[in-house]
Amino acid sequence: MSGVFVSVGSMLAFDRLARAMDEWAAANPEIPVEIQIGKGDYEPRRARWVRKLALPDYQARVQDCALFVAHCGMGSIISAIEAGKPILMLPRLQAQGEHNTDHQLATARHVGIRPGLHVAADADDLKARASTLLADTGSAPAPISRFADPGFTTRIRAFIES
Numbered sequence: 001m002s003g004v005f006v007s008v009g010s011m012l013a014f015d016r017l018a019r020a021m022d023e024w025a026a027a028n029p030e031i032p033v034e035i036q037i038g039k040g041d042y043e044p045r046r047a048r049w050v051r052k053l054a055l056p057d058y059q060a061r062v063q064d065c066a067l068f069v070a071h072c073g074m075g076s077i078i079s080a081i082e083a084g085k086p087i088l089m090l091p092r093l094q095a096q097g098e099h100n101t102d103h104q105l106a107t108a109r110h111v112g113i114r115p116g117l118h119v120a121a122d123a124d125d126l127k128a129r130a131s132t133l134l135a136d137t138g139s140a141p142a143p144i145s146r147f148a149d150p151g152f153t154t155r156i157r158a159f160i161e162s
Contacts, residue, residue, distance in 0.1 A: 003032030004130065005065035006047070007058070009073050013040035017090050020123035021069055022047045024130050031134065034061065059083075067134050069126070072104035072119070077111055086133050088118045090126050 006021045008014035018037050022044035025033035033047035036058070043049060053061065062068050062083045070076035072091040080087035089111075091104035108119040118133060120126035 002064060002066050003034070004067045004069060004134070005061040006033065006035040006069040007061075007071075007076060008036060008038045008040060009071050009076065010038060010052070012092070013038055014071055014090075014092060015040045015042040016123060017069070017071060017126070018042045018044060018049075020090070020126050021130070022049075023123075024127045027127075028131070036061075067130060069130060072107045072111070074107070077107075077117065080117070084116075086116050086118065086136075088120060088126065088129055088133055090120050090123070 004021070004025075006017065008017055018035050018040050019042050021033060021035055022042075023046075025031070025044070025047035029046070035044050035047045035049045036053055037043065037049050037051055039051075059079065062079045062085060065085060068076070068080045068083075068085045068087045070080075070087060070089055072089045076089070077087060089108060091108045111117045111119075118129060120129050
């Protein structure tokens with residue numbers, strides 16, 4: 001894909017994110033954008049979209065994109081880091097009925113200071129940052145493995161068994 005992959009997550013609708021990135025896609029027609037909209041009511045008009053993806057397809061989209069845009073969910077954050085992709089996040093807000101708590105604001109404050117993990121304040125900031133991050137090739141986090149270093153697990157095993 002090498003464009004922008006957007007995911008609202010697998011549990012709740014997030015029309016504000018889908019709409020903002022569809023508007024961004026309309027303003028940037030040269031960049032491919034695909035949005036996973038889940039249970040949302042908003043169906044993108046400019047960007048390609050899909051409701052749900054199987055995990056291998058989701059992981060492939062994250063791996064192949066130049067920029068990953070998502071809510072501030074830990075699954076999305078971990079997926080971006082594993083793939084070594086920059087992630088731009090928009091926190092869900094309780095006041096807008098997007099979640100039952102504002103825990104994503106706390107997540108955003110904590111992870112938004114780390115390299116490659118970017119947080120937008122609102123939909124307008126999201127669109128502005130998407131353009132900036134696509135132009136910045138150094139905005140990705142250092143990739144991590146899904147598994148612990150073998151030397152580390154060997155040391156733990158030796159400690160447990162002794």
